[in-house]
Amino acid sequence: MIKVAGIKRGTVIDHVTAGKGLWIFNKLNLASLGHPVVLLMNVQSSRLGRKDIIKIEDYTAVDTAMLGLIDAGITVNIIENEQVVNKTQVSLPQVVSGLFACGNPRCVSNSDHYVTPIFALYEAHSRAYLCEYCEEVTKVAWK
């Protein structure tokens, strides 16, 4: 089994559904972050069977809203002095700003490039969000 050392300070994104790690790596743009990053894929997990893990050294500002949209099973651990100082179970965010486009082609947020689309969670089980501008519902396809 591959052994990867722990990190002294940073973030461990754990319990990622196997196969989504690379997608999250790209969505969070970790390649250009400038910090050491490890992506582990298909690691054995008692909870999931198999899982992916991402470790980022010296960086703690990960976008938990985006992680919640991608995989609500993810745990984010913040590490200081090799200890977990904060553990967060991500969930679908109540408010989302700028992470996806409004599904309504007539919405002003799709035509005026300087507008940041803003959504409020409308219905969790269908992953539906209500656009602050046009009040139409967009269902987030990420999963």
Add this chain to the structure above:
Amino acid sequence: MLNLRGRHLVSPSDLTLAEIDSIIALAQDMQRQRGNYSELCRGKILATLFYEPSTRTKLSFESAMLRMGGSILGFSDANASAVAKGESLADTIRVMDAYADIIVLRHPKEGAPKLASAYSRVPIVNGGDGGHQHPTQTLTDLLTIQAYKGRCSDLSVAFCGDLRYGRTVHSLIETLVRYPGGKFYLISPEELVLPLRLREYLQRTSSCQIIECRSMEDVLPHIDILYMTRIQKERFFNEADYLRLKNSYILDAAKLSLAKQDLVVMHPLPRVNEIAYEVDADPRAAYFAQAEYGVYVRMSLMAHLLGVTS
């Protein structure tokens, strides 16, 4: 008169029922005693920024401001303005709010007035944004209902035609369900039903009865108000769909004979062919009076948002 000075009106839900009542009450007084208000907005400037064509909304706002002694400026063709040079809505609003005391915005993009309100120091009034909202038409409709029925509660109201893209319908029904005792019939072809989100919202937030149907004749004997709408060519991406649906519902004298004698027939205008001209002479036809009420309600709204009193 309630104080609404400096407020924006993007959606009817921006107003409480008490605030709507205040606007309607002042509008009724303005209709009765128009001369008392002829100097109310002396020195005030209204900017009408119309990014898509409009006749009655634009002219009724301009008439309303002129009848209160104010002045008007603006454009009705985005292609002839700085917009054609590529200016963003945000920049246009930031410039215009130095030129005017209140701005009315009509825009084809849904949510544009909400965006504009974030950049404006003066009140923004939504004059219609795509298929989304048209709050001043709603105020006009409420004033008409109040004038004909003496109340906005405990009424059976049928909405007929394009309920999918018809923003006047969206704004009015969202507001009417806030009054108690309403019963609403939604008459439209399958392709033009009320948007799902709005239907769910109505069902979740009100105890009103909402009945979807396809036949106008079945509903006519049971209703107090018939709200007709035009099938809007400009909302269709596909002309073939428009041609197939445009004659779905036409109100004529024969159909009207099925209705109550005190029915009120409303229409936001312009009509194409959904109300036969023979209906115009029927005392139940309220749509031209409705257009006149639009001036008084816009006078009252602007007086409220500008915080001017007689």
